[in-house]
Amino acid sequence: MDHSVIEVFCYNGGSLSIRIGLDSSIDGAAQELHRKLLDLGLKCYNMCFNRDEKDNLIESDGELHSLACYCFAKKIAIVKIKVVVCVTSLITSSGFIYAKNFDGGVRQQFALGAPEFRCKLIEYSIVSGYKYVLIKNDEFRVTAVCENKKEGNCKWCIHSCNTYGSFEIKKINLTHTCGFAFKDYNHPPLTSYLVMTHILDFARDKLSLSLGDITSFYSREYGLKISKHMSYAGKKLALTELYGDVVLSYNELLWYTKELKRRDIGNCVDLQVN
Ligand SMILES: [Zn+2]
Known part of the structure; x- marks a missing residue:
């Protein structure tokens, strides 16, 4: 007997339909969500469905399966699941x-x-x-x-x-026995090296990368706030990784122009940099 149900996950104006049955898991659903609802980023969230005007959290595989059985018994083919981003970690979630x-x-x-x-x-x-x-x-x-x-x-x-x-x-x-932790997405413990690894592809595709671009990128992709100082430090490392050291590159350009003139006395070289 197929106890599966179509669950429509809704978040921030977007939605994703997943067939949930007795062989489905919370982790599997979460992976689908992160793949399709990109603006979820690194955010921590809960899934809940409304029954009798009450929001019920779905936190375990068992609860997911119970919902499928409930819908099957009630002949409900499609059920709406709200994806609610947590502000604090008081409600557990596996990021x-x-x-x-x-x-x-x-x-x-x-x-x-x-x-x-x-x-x-x-x-x-x-x-x-x-x-x-x-x-x-x-x-x-x-x-x-x-x-x-x-x-x-x-x-x-x-x-x-x-x-x-x-x-x-x-x-x-990976099991913490020390109680709940407080998630602070406004002051994440980023380092310039970590920022560099996060923005490298983004920087490669965007020729003139501003600090505002990096702020928007973090908000969009990870739901995190990043300081200007950290954006600047990460950007500097990323540009060095992509294009090499700026001072060294400039010195090489100077050397190259001099060399062009030296090899052919009549050469006129106009070096323009921005
Ligand atoms: Zn701990």
């Missing part, structure tokens, strides 16, 4: 990005080594709201523990290190 960041578990590899792993940690912290401290942090090994490890004896930790040339997770426990 897609941080789940994806470490879903490989032990032996998950990071091709770019420690810098990539640190970026994943920061993203995880932004989405989950939980802060961490690095008790080991160099190019060969990085160990992060929950900032409440001492006071609350929280067991959350991730340890990665370089083994025979590949940087990989050796130990991981």
Whole structure:
């Protein structure tokens, strides 16, 4: 018997229809949502459906399946699900990005080594709201523990290190036992390197990238506020990554013009830069 139902997920004027049955999962639905409703970005949200004029949260696979059975029993073919962005973390939600960041578990590899792993940690912290401290942090090994490890004896930790040339997770426990965390999307703990990794493709496609463009990009893609200072630092790194060091490039241009004149005395070179 097919207990499936069409669930129409609505968010910010957009909608997405997904067939939900007894083999569906919250994570699967979340991945579809993030793929199709792009303005959800990094935002943390809840799914709820209205029954008897009351909003009911759907937080587990079991609740998703119960809804499918309820609709089947009531002969409801299509049900509307509201996607509500959370302002605080008082309501639990499994953020897609941080789940994806470490879903490989032990032996998950990071091709770019420690810098990539640190970026994943920061993203995880932004989405989950939980802060961490690095008790080991160099190019060969990085160990992060929950900032409440001492006071609350929280067991959350991730340890990665370089083994025979590949940087990989050796130990991981993503369960926080220290209570709820507060998500602060207005002051995310970004670093210039992380901003660079986020905006690199965007900067490649946009020749004159302004700080306003970066602010809009973060708001649109991640639902985060970014300071002007951090936008500037990230932009500078991204441009260096894409086009090399500005001073070095300029010096090479000067050298090139001089060389053109030296090789052919009659040459006239007009160097224009903006
Ligand atoms: Zn914790």
